[in-house]
Amino acid sequence: MKNRDGNRIVLAILIVVFAIYNSIIYTKNTSASSAPLLSKKGIEGEKIWQKNNCTACHQFYGLGGYLGPDLTNLISNPIKGEEYAKAIFNSGIKSMPKFNFTTQEKNNLISFLKEVDRTGFYPNKNVKFKSNGWVSIKYK
Ligand code: HEC
Structure with a gap:
């Protein structure tokens, strides 16, 4: 009987700790x-x-x-970039459909692609393998 009470107390403590732990994790500003x-x-x-x-x-x-x-780094690509992209949007190429975007729509699309481009490199070739076995990667 005594042993059972002990189990209940441990269980109750665990539940309380779990509740506190969760309330901290899910309410804390990340x-x-x-x-x-x-x-x-x-x-x-x-x-x-x-x-x-x-x-x-x-x-x-x-x-x-x-x-x-892949269009991740289209805008920062020195051979391609903004004007090239704009030209493709409305002319289509091979199996790419021809769109009829207004100048404003084209500019908005460019802004989107530019902001995506700023987030990083793909494929990321700025990788250095160090002698200690770690890898250092350069991000934007
Ligand atoms: C049905 C498939 C398809 C859809 C949908 C499509 N594209 Fe394309 N797109 C292509 C193909 C295929 C190419 C490559 C043609 C070639 O071989 O040069 C391409 C090329 C491009 C290029 C030039 C990329 C480069 O590196 O030379 C841009 C920019 C582009 N697409 C933007 C868009 C945008 C923006 C949209 C949506 C509004 C879109 N595409 C929708 C198939 C598509």
Whole structure:
């Protein structure tokens, strides 16, 4: 009988600790900022991206459809970039459909692609293998 009471007490303590632990974890402000990742124009651009299902054929960070190329670093690509992208949007190329975006829509899409580009490199070739076995990766 005594042993059972002991078990109950331990169980009760565990439940209380669990409740306190959870209330701390789920109510504490995390360090992740709640600032929007995209600007207003970027958000408008993302809407166009989603509405026209660009992801069906294109990828960011290698994720998406594989009919067209990855567009993560299109804007910072010295050979391609903004003007090149704008030209492609409305002319189409091979199996890429021709869109009829207004100048504003094209600018918003560019803002979106620019802001995605700022988040990192894909594929990330700025990797150094150190002699101690660690890998150092350079991010944007
Ligand atoms: C049906 C598939 C498809 C859809 C949908 C599509 N694309 Fe494409 N896109 C392609 C293909 C295929 C290419 C590459 C053509 C080639 O071989 O040069 C391409 C190329 C591009 C390029 C040039 C990339 C480069 O590196 O040269 C840009 C920019 C682009 N697409 C943007 C978009 C945007 C923005 C959308 C949505 C509004 C979109 N595409 C929707 C198939 C698609």
